[in-house]
Amino acid sequence: MTFEHSLFEHSLLATSKAVPDLRHRLREHSYDVRLCATELLTNVIDHVGDGTPVTIRVVPTPHGHTRVEVTDPEPRTLPILQHPDENAESGRGLALLTALARRWGVEWTAGRKTVWCEISDS
Secondary structure (H helix, E strand, O other): OOOOOOOOOEEEEEEEOHHHHHHHOOOOOOOOHHHHHHHHHHHHHHHOOOOOEEEEEEEEEEOOOEEEEEEOOOOOOOOOOOOOEEEEEOOOOOHHHHHOOOEEEEEOOOOEEEEEEEEOOO
C-alpha cells in the first residue's frame, strides 16, 4: 500500500533500547499508535532477533484511520496470536494488538515482511 506521504517513518535496529526511543519519537501520536508500534517492534526483537534492522511507518489510510507498519528482513518468521495463561510472562503482544486495532496483518515483498495494524482515529 502506498500513500502520498508518511506521517512518520524511521529506520533503526530493533533493540530493547530502541523501544523507549520509538515511544518518545511518536509522542505526538495517540497512545494506541505508540503502544501498537512498540509492540510490533518488540515482536521483532523477540522473534526475529535483537539488532534486526527495521523500518517503522505511521501513515494515514484512505478510510480515515491510522496504519502502523513495521518492516523487517525476515519473511519466514510470522506473527502468531497466542493464548497464554495468566502466569505466562510473554505472548500477549498480538492479543493486545488485536484488542486495540481495527485489523492487522502481514504483507510480503522480496526478502522482507511488513506487519501492520490499523487504528481508528475516533
